Amino acid sequence: MELLKLAGVLFVVNSLTIGGGFAMIPLLQREFVDHYHWLTNKEFIDAIAIGQVTPGPLTVMNAFMGFKIGGLAGALIAMAASYLPCIIIVTIVTKYYLRYKELWVVKASFAGIKPAVVGLLAAVLLFLSRGEVTDPVTKGIAVVSFTVLTFTKLDPSFIIIGAGILGALVFR
Amino acid sequence: MSLRKIFLVFLKIGTFSFGGVYSMIAFLERELVEKRKWITHDEFMESFAIGQMTPGAPIVNTGICIGYKLRQLWGALSATVGQAFTGTVLAILLAAFYLHMKDNPLLQAVMKGVAAAVVGLLGSIIYKMAARMITEYRSALLALGAFMALDLFKVNPIAIILGAGVLGLGLFWRD
Numbered sequence: 001m002e003l004l005k006l007a008g009v010l011f012v013v014n015s016l017t018i019g020g021g022f023a024m025i026p027l028l029q030r031e032f033v034d035h036y037h038w039l040t041n042k043e044f045i046d047a048i049a050i051g052q053v054t055p056g057p058l059t060v061m062n063a064f065m066g067f068k069i070g071g072l073a074g075a076l077i078a079m080a081a082s083y084l085p086c087i088i089i090v091t092i093v094t095k096y097y098l099r100y101k102e103l104w105v106v107k108a109s110f111a112g113i114k115p116a117v118v119g120l121l122a123a124v125l126l127f128l129s130r131g132e133v134t135d136p137v138t139k140g141i142a143v144v145s146f147t148v149l150t151f152t153k154l155d156p157s158f159i160i161i162g163a164g165i166l167g168a169l170v171f172r
Numbered sequence: 173m174s175l176r177k178i179f180l181v182f183l184k185i186g187t188f189s190f191g192g193v194y195s196m197i198a199f200l201e202r203e204l205v206e207k208r209k210w211i212t213h214d215e216f217m218e219s220f221a222i223g224q225m226t227p228g229a230p231i232v233n234t235g236i237c238i239g240y241k242l243r244q245l246w247g248a249l250s251a252t253v254g255q256a257f258t259g260t261v262l263a264i265l266l267a268a269f270y271l272h273m274k275d276n277p278l279l280q281a282v283m284k285g286v287a288a289a290v291v292g293l294l295g296s297i298i299y300k301m302a303a304r305m306i307t308e309y310r311s312a313l314l315a316l317g318a319f320m321a322l323d324l325f326k327v328n329p330i331a332i333i334l335g336a337g338v339l340g341l342g343l344f345w346r347d
Contacts (some may be wrong), residue, residue, distance in 0.1 A: 016226055016333050017304065021229035022297050024331040026322065043216035045287045050266050052293065056186035056259030063260045075264045079278045083252050088230035088237040092246055093226050097218065101225075104345060107255020110225065111347065112340015113312035113333055114301075119318030120329050121298045127323070129291045140286035145292025150299055160289045172278055 003070045004078050010062060010081035015089070019114040021058040026120035028065075029128075038069045041131055052146065053157045058084070137170050173210060173242045175250045181208070182235055182254030195233050204238060211238060232256070310343045 009031045012074050017024040025048065039047065041125075051061030059082050066078025092166045100106065133142045141163045148154055181203055197220060209279060211219070219241065223234030239251030273279045277326050290298040306312050314336055321327040321335075 001260065008344075011346050012330065016229050016330060018230070018333070020297075020301065022294075022301075023296070025207075027333070030329050033274060039252055042283075042287065044232065045290050046270065046283055048294075049283075049286045050263055050270075051259075052290070054259040054262045054266070055189065055212075057232050059229050059232065060256060060259035060263045063263040063344050064267045065262050067272065072264065075214040075260070075267065079260055083228075083232070083256070086233055087227070087236055087248055089226050089228070089238050089253060090233045091245060092223060093222055094219075094237050094240050094346035097222060101221075103342065106225065108344035108347070109337035109340045110312055111311075111344040112336045112338070114305045115202060116318035116332060116336030118301045118305055119320075120322050120332060121294065121301070122315075123319050123322040125294045125298060132284075132287040133291050138284065141285055141288035142292040142295070142316070145289040146295040146299075147292075149293055149296035159285055163289035164282040164284040165285070168278060168282045171281035171284050172255075 006066060006069055006074060007077050009036070009082040010078055011085055013058075013092075014082045015085040018110055019117045022060075022121060023117045026117075026124045028062075028108060032065060039065060041128060043068065045128055045132060049160050055159050137166075141166065150155050173247070175246055178239055178242055178247050178250040178288075179254040182239070182251045183257055185235070186255035187258040197234070200231075200234065210242060215241060262315060314339065314343075 007159050013027040013031065016027060029041075033041055033044050037049055047061045047064045047068075048058075050064045051058040054060050060079070062078040062082045066076070067073035068074070070077065070097040129142070133139050145159050145163065148159055149156055185196065185200055185203060189199040198200040201213075201216055205213050205216050211308060216238070216322075219234050220230075222237045223230040226233050232252065235246045235255050239247035241247070243250070252269040261331070270279070304316070306315050318332050321332050322329060
């Protein structure tokens with residue numbers, strides 16, 4: 001039953017992930033943490049980190065969360081449910097691309113959704129940072145991480161791994 | 173084009189490309205257009221455009237589209253599984269390790285630093301998205317409205333996205 005809910009949630013969330021992979025974060029946070037209590041906020045942030053340090057798309061964080069919820073089956077169901085809507089939608093769009101491209105309904109609704117996603121992400125960031133960025137060291141890490149990732153092309157994995165090493169040295 | 177070849181190329185792309193969407197796109201084009209000549213540059217650009225205008229991660233969707241062009245549905249599946257394979261296996265291994273070591277003080281210290289870095293990373297993603305997507309008063313209002321709906325009124329983000337889509341129809345239908 002739990003796995004069925006997991007599949008349903010991921011199917012809906014991925015169908016509404018518009019404006020880049022990170023657009024799924026606010027929806028996942030609400031469903032996984034606030035609604036179903038499958039993860040704590042801390043575990044959710046850890047899942048994002050895992051999605052970043054592993055190669056390939058951020059979506060693999062769903063395998064991490066699926067494993068926490070239902071073991072190996074949970075992880076595999078999570079990935080299948082995440083990609084199913086993409087495969088259905090993309091194959092249909094590929095077939096009818098020339099007509100889809102001109103659909104004003106798609107263009108106008110996406111133009112409305114993309115900026116809204118920025119607002120949602122900002123609200124989630126504010127909420128998550130309250131629990132995690134509390135002392136001078138974590139504040140410093142967050143500021144350096146933001147600055148480096150905004151103004152250089154360094155891969156986020158290096159920042160995340162570096163912050164983990166720093167955390168081991170400072171907080172232990 | 174055999175399905176095995178499609179799987180293997182996307183496995184390579186999903187395993188060795190770091191550094192975000194644009195470096196992955198460059199990698200994809202080099203492999204598929206320049207080296208292997210499976211698709212033309214124009215087909216690649218069309219696939220990339222489709223990846224951008226469909227729900228889901230753009231890079232994954234670009235791969236699904238290319239796979240579909242090469243071998244229909246089975247091609248799309250091979251591309252998806254190939255691209256996600258390495259990351260998924262690693263995520264499962266890390267999850268098993270993480271759950272096993274959850275109460276270990278060293279892991280907790282590491283993850284405390286990591287969480288702060290993720291906060292900075294999200295901030296940077298938001299900054300870049302805002303610079304690209306918030307370009308005039310309508311998009312600024314939608315962003316602000318979505319922020320307030322979630323932060324102050326705790327509206328479900330799914331409802332906010334659907335609402336923003338409907339508002340978009342009214343605000344952008346003439347564009």
